[in-house]
Amino acid sequence: MTETPAKPPAIKFDLLKVGHCGHPECVAMRGGGLGSIEFPALVGLIEHPAAGLILYDTGYASHFFSETKRVPECLYRLVTPVRLPPEEVLLTQLESRGIAASDIGTIVISHFHADHIAGLRNFPKARFVATQAERASNEARGRWGQVRRAYLRGLLPADFDSRVTWAEEMPAPLAFPWPGFGVGFDLIGDGSLVGVDLPGHTASQLGLHFRGEEWGEVFLVGDACWKIEGLEQDRPPARLAYSLFADGAAYDATFAALRELAMAPGGPIVIPSHCATTWAKLGGTRHIDHA
Numbered sequence: 569m570t571e572t573p574a575k576p577p578a579i580k581f582d583l584l585k586v587g588h589c590g591h592p593e594c595v596a597m598r599g600g601g602l603g604s605i606e607f608p609a610l611v612g613l614i615e616h617p618a619a620g621l622i623l624y625d626t627g628y629a630s631h632f633f634s635e636t637k638r639v640p641e642c643l644y645r646l647v648t649p650v651r652l653p654p655e656e657v658l659l660t661q662l663e664s665r666g667i668a669a670s671d672i673g674t675i676v677i678s679h680f681h682a683d684h685i686a687g688l689r690n691f692p693k694a695r696f697v698a699t700q701a702e703r704a705s706n707e708a709r710g711r712w713g714q715v716r717r718a719y720l721r722g723l724l725p726a727d728f729d730s731r732v733t734w735a736e737e738m739p740a741p742l743a744f745p746w747p748g749f750g751v752g753f754d755l756i757g758d759g760s761l762v763g764v765d766l767p768g769h770t771a772s773q774l775g776l777h778f779r780g781e782e783w784g785e786v787f788l789v790g791d792a793c794w795k796i797e798g799l800e801q802d803r804p805p806a807r808l809a810y811s812l813f814a815d816g817a818a819y820d821a822t823f824a825a826l827r828e829l830a831m832a833p834g835g836p837i838v839i840p841s842h843c844a845t846t847w848a849k850l851g852g853t854r855h856i857d858h859a
């Protein structure tokens with residue numbers, strides 16, 4: 569008798585925009601213009617039938633501005649002008665869907681750059697999932713070195729260490745179904761949300777792969793690629809940007825693997841954290857609404 573495969577859980581997903589910064593296009597993609605373009609800070613809102621409400625990153629938050637008032641942290645804000653219109657504040661967007669901060673059970677952290685973790689302190693009940701390798705590489709630097717790498721330690725809640733689960737310590741690593749990537753981390757224990765190491769931009773970025781109810785296969789890839797056109801046209805970031813990456817060769821390997829996957833027929837929807845094209849195409853859905 570053949571076994572009926574277990575029905576995959578119905579995972580709902582919406583993409584939110586939580587502020588943006590400006591950078592020249594050529595930084596994000598070789599051959600781009602010198603003019604400044606918008607880099608939206610995109611956040612994944614996920615609803616899992618058993619694990620509840622989950623965020624992938626938090627985008628910007630008011631804490632970003634309070635943590636960048638002094639030297640050297642103010643230099644970060646100077647080179648990266650940030651805008652966070654009131655209607656894009658994450659708590660406001662969640663409230664409009666009938667979701668309170670305390671309803672968010674888990675926040676998956678792609679990496680510890682300020683534009684991804686600025687809102688962590690707003691979610692007192694959430695547990696965090698991140699890679700230990702990423703955290704360790706940030707903590708190893710002094711204050712100036714941390715700012716240069718866009719890490720603002722004050723953005724972490726005081727009790728962060730007691731609330732974090734390290735992806736590397738999840739039992740039973742999964743085989744990630746696409747070539748060019750390492751093992752997958754089973755983030756909630758049922759195989760449905762798979763963390764994938766995407767090294768290069770930082771020491772160990774955590775991508776998130778799942779099959780969404782309305783979307784099919786989705787792969788949130790953080791800053792492993794800044795614009796989807798970069799993958800489609802094989803145009804990685806400008807050489808200048810590599811001076812801020814943790815490992816240029818690893819970045820290129822991750823980028824090449826993502827390109828294969830983004831171009832593969834039947835491949836997942838690849839969602840970079842700062843891609844305005846992706847936002848224009850996929851933003852604005854409201855599959856998760858408790859209001």
Ligand SMILES: [Zn+2]
Pocket residue numbers: 681683684791841842
């Ligand atoms: Zn970023």
